[in-house]
Amino acid sequence: QQTIRLTAAAGHPPVFLWVKLIDEYFIPEVDKPLAAGGKHKIEWTKAWGGTLIKIGSESKGISDGVADLGFVSTIFEAPKFPMQNVSYYAPFGTSDIGTVAGVVNDMQTSIPAMGQAWTKNGLVSLAGTALDSYHIWTNFPIKSVDDLKGKKITAPGPAANWIKDTGAVAVAGNLNTYYEDIKSGVSNGVITFATGAWGAKVHEVAPYITKVNFGSQFAGALAMNKSRFDKLPPEVQKVFREVSAEYGKRFAAAQAEAADGLLRKMADAGAKVSELTPAERTRWATTLPPIAKTWAADLQGKGMPGDQVLNGYMNGLKKAGAQPARDWAVK
Amino acid sequence: MEGNPLPDAPEPAAPQDSYRRPMPGGFQRLTQALNALGTLWIVALMVLINTDVLGRDLLGTPVRGVTELVSLSIVGIVFLQLADTLATGRMTRADVLLDRLKRTTPWAADVLQAVFHLAGAGLMAVILWAAWEPLVESIRIQEYVGAVGDFTAPVWPVRLIMLVGISATLITFVLLAWMDVARARSRGRPA
């Protein structure tokens, strides 16, 4: 029997689903068939919550071999994975997690430059994943876009663009910082998603939850160090591929199932959940400058197929039956 | 982690270590210059944050990008001032054994310090070796903090400053070791 020593790591702690599922689903499910086969055994070291690699340095940590596999949040590594961030530049798309994950994953195959971002960074993407629809958590009530004027809103990575021209100012942050940011006055609220917000207990400090439905977002992938993966025995690689695919599906299903229930739980805990009217939602979407066009032009300027990715994404959404509140490919 | 609150504490007559002394080639002028830049940066940081606080709490116009700039700044400041902190003997260390040696067998204290300084130089060399590629990569992919379309600031200047600071610290470590050895030789080994 051959023992393979692997270190799994993530910048986020296991209160968040994508990490929890690596720990509680991916690792045991990989171990099972290997144990049954009897030829290989993996000895895991786990390091979640940034103890080994920090959010924003996940891809570097894994490609350097500091960890062997883990979750790479492309949203916090936009300079390295610019095209993977397309959904964040085209908000108000669809709340369907499967659609967003499917469209982006398809493009990673059909647009070579996009898929190559992983290999160029020394990684193998095992399962690209999307997050449940984004809403806004604030410590003040929101009835219309105008309520945002003069406020500071924490937004992850490119989501900073979602409050452009609303009179609010964006503050950079991630799930590990939202709670403290709002509590200490760095910001008055945060744009995030229900399953993440629950883990970060955001509703305790920002009890006004306004369901804006910015849409589901492609945020990262379970990824492995490329040379380590290539060196795995073929049968082990196969197990990794299969379990990863199932991990991706389970993650999407778990979020879809949990999101509404968690919003209710937050309401039970004293949060005030409301839904933005469709008219205000459309107003919000049209208030924003042409952020997708700006982004695509920036990519084109750097020699990347920004337009192709943007058009591909919008077309993919429409083909899947989604009705985006704004066609970012047009303006 | 403790600063000496007594900048004017009297020096012992005969030098016991290599800190706060002119280094070969007047290298302390470079470390002091880098240090001064870092000092000005601290002041700028204070002004920036106060502007943001006042803007937000009094005028309702917070400043975009403060969190990103502060996080980049702190890295820049630390590496600009690292060499001078070392050269002035402010890097935290325990004095129990060294102080005893300085009294009983000064040459042994000198040699031990030389060894420690060379160890520090080795550490800096390792970081320097591995930090080179991320700098190149950072320039190549035009790495930034913030978000395209909203606010962005390039990362490479801070990466470069880090490399400069580590190089200066590496050289300082080597020069300190050199001075330790010179001091040990000038004492002459006891029989």
Next chain:
Amino acid sequence: MSAITVASLSLLLMLVLIWAGMHVAVVLGIVSFVGVWLIRGDVSVAANLLATASQDAIASHIFGVVPLFVLTGFLVAIADVGKDAFEVANQLLRRLRGGLGIATVASNAVFAAITGISIASAAVFTRVAVPEMLRFGYNPRFAVGVVAGSSVLGMLIPPSLLMILYGFLANQSVGDLFTAGIVPGLVLALAYAVGIVLMATLWPRSVYVNGEGARAVDAELLPVGTLVMKLLPSVVLIVAVLGGLYAGFFTATEAGAVGAAIALVIVLARRKLNLRSLWSVLTETGHVTVSVSFLIICATIYTRMLAMSGMPQFMVEHMTQMGLGPTGFLIIYVALVIALGMIIDSSSILLIVLPLMLPIAEQFGMNLIWFGVVTVVAVEIGLLTPPFGLSVYVIKSTLQDSRISLGDIFRGTLPFTLMMFAVLLLLIFVPQISLVLLKAPGG
């Protein structure tokens, strides 16, 4: 060699090297580098880990808190804020037995609410309070002892560099830690005050040379207006900084920036600063900032090495298997910290011990803010214990008085070390003391 063996050996090696006088950050960096190299069998992985940590360990806006609070501390020391607080407390408490001792404790508590470094307190009050106490017939050992003992308030009452360091290592809110330190700091100050009165009453010779203090002359009294003016800067700073922090107007970092700006205004208004001394204060600030920050970078490297070795996981499992309850764990932990405090400095203790102990504390479901307060107090006991007691060393070097030996200071400090230990036990068994001021979430 197994990863666990590597990690254990590295721990031992680290203690020896730190004791021998190698720069603490260098020790952490080198030992971790070699450890990762051995665990991974690849030197470039180890080197990359070092480089990445250098880039990302302190790249956080929260970190701006370090230079800003250090700057505030240096500025208020120059502005004679500590001296003024002492003069006011002295006058108010002059009729009490051991009054000057209590005044030292009280003004130290006020000064502590502005500065974040204990040795700043030790240096300032050695200059301000010791001569006064000697003038009024206090026992020299007691005089230096009370200064040493109350200097620990500097890093317990917020702001506190140790709490900032703990917050970083434990991933806890620095603001919450600051808030949590307020009541324990006041409790400790109160314990000192009660202890001093008891000493002056029961064993007067431990306080006064002749068993009797000289009476203060009322002619020396300052008018009320002067008293108010002397205390005003402290009050403004404390209200602005801690008040703003507590009310949620700003973060710890911003509180530091606001504090530094106000302190600068005070210093300038009092004409205590010229361009030259301002520059040296700023340089000094930079040096302290760098030594703390570089320690944090290297501690991050060490933490990552440990995470890679699986050592924390291993220790958690063993602690659980041993059936050691939370109390048993805490007793071992505190004993370990105090023992280390005899030989190495406060920050090194946190850097070495926390990455191993925090996972266990978390496993036991302990409140990590309270655990932080307990840790900081236990670590600070080390400032007072021989052979390596930093506060005592600072007092000795500030005093420049050959009649008072290092041993005298340690002996004079002993009663206060014991009182501190009693307060530590109180904090361990009554977590509410630390947590009472923390607002319930959503409140």
